Amino acid sequence: MIFEENVSLAPLTTLKVGGPARYFAQPTSVDELKATLAEAHDRGLAIFILGGGSNVVVSDSGFDGLVIRPAFVGVQFEVEDGKMRVSAGAGENWDTFVESCVKMELAGVEALSGIPGLVGGTPIQNVGAYGQEVSETIVSVECLNRESGAIEIFSNADCRFAYRQSIFNSTHRDRYVILKVNFELTRNGKPKVAYRDLIERFDGRDPSLADVRAAVLEIRRSKSMVIDASDPNSRSAGSFFKNPIVKQEVYDHIAAGFDNVPKFPAGRDHVKISAAWLIENAGFQKGYRMGGAGISARHPLAIINADGATAAEIIALKDAIQQAVSERFSIDLTPEPTFVGF
Numbered sequence: 001m002i003f004e005e006n007v008s009l010a011p012l013t014t015l016k017v018g019g020p021a022r023y024f025a026q027p028t029s030v031d032e033l034k035a036t037l038a039e040a041h042d043r044g045l046a047i048f049i050l051g052g053g054s055n056v057v058v059s060d061s062g063f064d065g066l067v068i069r070p071a072f073v074g075v076q077f078e079v080e081d082g083k084m085r086v087s088a089g090a091g092e093n094w095d096t097f098v099e100s101c102v103k104m105e106l107a108g109v110e111a112l113s114g115i116p117g118l119v120g121g122t123p124i125q126n127v128g129a130y131g132q133e134v135s136e137t138i139v140s141v142e143c144l145n146r147e148s149g150a151i152e153i154f155s156n157a158d159c160r161f162a163y164r165q166s167i168f169n170s171t172h173r174d175r176y177v178i179l180k181v182n183f184e185l186t187r188n189g190k191p192k193v194a195y196r197d198l199i200e201r202f203d204g205r206d207p208s209l210a211d212v213r214a215a216v217l218e219i220r221r222s223k224s225m226v227i228d229a230s231d232p233n234s235r236s237a238g239s240f241f242k243n244p245i246v247k248q249e250v251y252d253h254i255a256a257g258f259d260n261v262p263k264f265p266a267g268r269d270h271v272k273i274s275a276a277w278l279i280e281n282a283g284f285q286k287g288y289r290m291g292g293a294g295i296s297a298r299h300p301l302a303i304i305n306a307d308g309a310t311a312a313e314i315i316a317l318k319d320a321i322q323q324a325v326s327e328r329f330s331i332d333l334t335p336e337p338t339f340v341g342f
């Protein structure tokens, strides 16, 4: 098996920073993937699985091993008990998949319109936006065990989905390659209008799936949260930090000193605080610049490659934000992206 060598990773990511992969492979079938993993194992190469590169930060020195970018494509639709079962290959573009589902009047993923990356990346952090999470419609995730080479199928419950979390980015991190994701969508179902921006926009009206998709895309565009090559504010990894979940008393302590600290319910005795609010109130405003890195002028949670940033500059800004929030509010912000080659 021949691997490509010295492949630049920055163009394969949305943040556009970082050095090369020493080796690179794009298997298009499970057999090719197995052969790729076996060869990497024989040669003692470290492995990183790359999807659409929209939730990664690659180090300036790159990755001294093999980067595998699974290119399994194909989407199958099958009606079962009046529900639509949809299987999508990990290498399918996520938003193209959502667009097809909306066109076919299949409800369940419409509010996740415009999220960059591939289908295989969505279960990893249980992507969510505008009141919807991908875990609401995932039935199972088909994976290849990187160690044994066996195919394993994880049910929705097995994946232990939570806010920006699954077994794939926690307990079972780096153990599987996701091959295919199986969804159950509702035929001619109603769109999910649960998020404040959407509720206000539709104001009691009964929008179609296409209306909700269009509204989400418009709102996302206004925040530079869809990839647009002409918009430097979208040269990001999306939201860089998770919204921290804290005990009610921690929230109360912060809220005592400020008006209207945004919060969302997060289970018994806990609330989710807006990371964007914490960042702005720790002194980092939209449009802030630090070397080539910066904060999006349209979204305080997005660290951007403002102007020829290095990965080191992105990390320096991340560290500065984390330190300021910790000093001001005694809260540790957890980054969302995966750090590669650090």
Ligand SMILES: Cc1cc2nc3c(=O)[nH]c(=O)nc-3n(C[C@H](O)[C@H](O)[C@H](O)COP(=O)(O)OP(=O)(O)OC[C@H]3O[C@@H](n4cnc5c(N)ncnc54)[C@H](O)[C@@H]3O)c2cc1C
Pocket: 014, 048, 049, 050, 051, 052, 053, 054, 055, 056, 070, 090, 115, 116, 117, 118, 119, 120, 121, 122, 124, 125, 126, 127, 128, 129, 176, 177, 178, 179, 224, 225, 226, 227, 234, 236, 237, 238, 239, 338
């Ligand atoms: C502008 C912008 C807006 C965004 N908006 C949102 C949002 O609204 N909500 C949200 O949740 N996220 C958002 N994101 C983050 C990101 O788009 C999602 O997390 C996306 O699902 C990542 O998929 P990817 O294919 O790009 O994965 P990558 O970034 O390539 O990889 C991310 C992680 O998943 C792993 N991985 C990827 N594919 C596989 C596979 N097949 N098998 C095993 N592991 C794999 C990688 O190893 C890595 O650890 C946004 C990002 C950007 C740039």
